[in-house]
Amino acid sequence: MSTSVPSTPRVLKISRTPKTTGKIITKRYMRTPDGKRTMLEFNDRDYDESQDATYIYEESEDEDDLYLDDEDDLIIEEKEIDSSEVESRDETESATSTTTLKVSDEIVNDFHNYIAGMGQFRQFLFKHEIPRKVFHSSIGFVTLYLYTIGVQHQQLIPVFIGLFAVLFVNDYARMHNPEFNRKMVKFFTLIARESEANEYNGTLWYVAGLFIVFMLYPKDICVMSCLLLSWADTSASTFGRMFGKYTPKVSKNKSLAGCMASFITGIASCYVFYGYFVPHYNEKVNGPNDIFWTPENSKLTIHIYSLLSGLVASFSEGIDIYKIDDNFTIPVLSGFFLNLVVKLAHK
Template structure:
């Protein structure tokens, strides 16, 4: 039977599946519509965060899913939304798709595999080698699916995995799409 911390992690990561909606809205309705959608969402969650942090409002059914560090600070979904807005605004469509989905599925695989099977601890944050490998493989697949270029996918996956593994003070939900997307976009500009 799975531990409650593993089940909490599954539920916590489930919120990140909004990235699929971002990619679908972008694909079917375009950049302008998805940016309007994400801006409306950002305004809504900033109001919720204001009520939660400044007035002690408890979000029904989800309040217990906040990590300890998020209980009195801005939650990860705000940083994720900001990272997705940067990715869509600045990067080409396929790089944005890959960066956003790496943030969700790479991070999700690292957390779930790390919690469930992680034995070998690396870096200061207690991340597991098994989680890092899982993230890298998922990120590599995502990068290759959207960019059809193994070299760029490898570099983008490496950057996303390194950021997720080594950043402690900067939220990885913001850093992964910004750094991985930036590197991929830079390579595309330089090589074309």
């Protein structure tokens, strides 16, 4: 980053609505080579040195100017710069610009305050996402239970529609009502992530992905997609956090350790479902066309099919598609590739 400054620096003045109480804007001061003091917006959690600016701010002796109320408007006024100075510094730079100081997000701050106020045990649970992982992995066991009592996958489609509607309305309300959002974030703190405080939560994507799979594919492919989403994704997250720093990254937020865990869990899931549950409950709960893969109608043995299931799980978990939530991409990609593999190997 260049440290040079123009001979006549830009002066930014901060003004505010007349409030006497509020929140201090965090500031960080440094000095330019000519000794002038600069002020930078600074966030301890997200600080990136490459994002430092070197705007020079007008100093004020009135400390109240450093305060902002939640409802105050932050106004930044910029003086015009002589065009010759602009051209000498950078021909492509605009003669005037507007700089916006980002005020810390209140909902995220509340989220951190909730965590800080917890006891050590609850903080441990949150840090390692144990309640979230238990909830996530429990869906796989619920899926197998529903399979054993004869629930057909078509019967769950209206349930997914209803759940999606409820979750969408709830999240939409959160996005447009900060006070309601604070209450919901506080209530679901142990199973939520900071990134979901101001975004649509992962459960909404979870339901949307399963809805598509259950609409398009046979019963056994639907069950396998649920197991890979529930168990393979959970194992990838767990082992990725534990050992990901020792292995290469396969994408921005995915490690080889997580993909390997997903691969092994995918293999085990296939053996569990097709090796035990399908043979033991086939006559009680399945119709003629419910099970797409069987040893009799496929060129794939259960061992090869299990290995392919592991590869599908690992690929679906490791790929990052336009930052789409993996609770959506994992079941959709798993269902697509498993169905394709079985179809291509059909006798």
